[in-house]
Every structure is written in C-alpha cells, then in structure tokens.
Amino acid sequence: MKFSTRDNDNDNGENCAINWNGAWWFNACFQSHLNGHYYTNPTGANRWDGIIWSDWKGASYSLKFTEMKIHRNN
Structure with a gap:
C-alpha cells in the first residue's frame, strides 16, 4: 500500500x-x-x-497521543 497525499492519490477509495x-x-x-x-x-x-485506530477504540474515539517506531528487519 502506497502513501496517499492530497496531490498524490494512491488509495482505493476517493481521495482519502x-x-x-x-x-x-x-x-x-x-x-x-x-x-x-x-x-x-x-x-x-x-x-x-480524528486520530484513530478503529480496531482498538473504534473510529469515533480520537486518540491524544500516538507513536510510530521502525526498526531494521534483518
């Protein structure tokens, strides 16, 4: 799945x-x-x-904080 932006629509819906x-x-x-x-x-x-993760709190709950971490996969 590619990253979508306003000027580069890569999703399967309308311009999300x-x-x-x-x-x-x-x-x-x-x-x-x-x-x-x-x-x-x-x-x-x-x-x-809002800032959501629908599988955790549902799509109507806006989170106050998120953090993404990446690591090398050897």
Whole structure:
C-alpha cells in the first residue's frame, strides 16, 4: 500500500487524504489514521476525522497521543 497525499492519490477509495484531512497509508479509506485532527475531548458526536485506530477504540474515539517506531528487519 502506497502513501496517499492530497496531490498524490494512491488509495482505493476517493481521495482519502482530501476527504479525511491528512496524508496516510489509506486503503479505502481507513482503519487507522494517525495524522487526523487532534481533539481535546476524545469522544464526541463525529470523530471520524480524528486520530484513530478503529480496531482498538473504534473510529469515533480520537486518540491524544500516538507513536510510530521502525526498526531494521534483518
């Protein structure tokens, strides 16, 4: 899966980077979005555009903090 941005749409849906306000490794359009909008209140009416990991807290829960780590795979 390639990285999608506003000007480089690589996902299988409509331009997810435009629709969800941020670049990400979208499929059609997401199960996770760590570049979404930061909300001080994690639960609310519509948080689908927030920082989400839907398999963990659901798509309507906006996370306050995320961290991505990479390591070499030998």
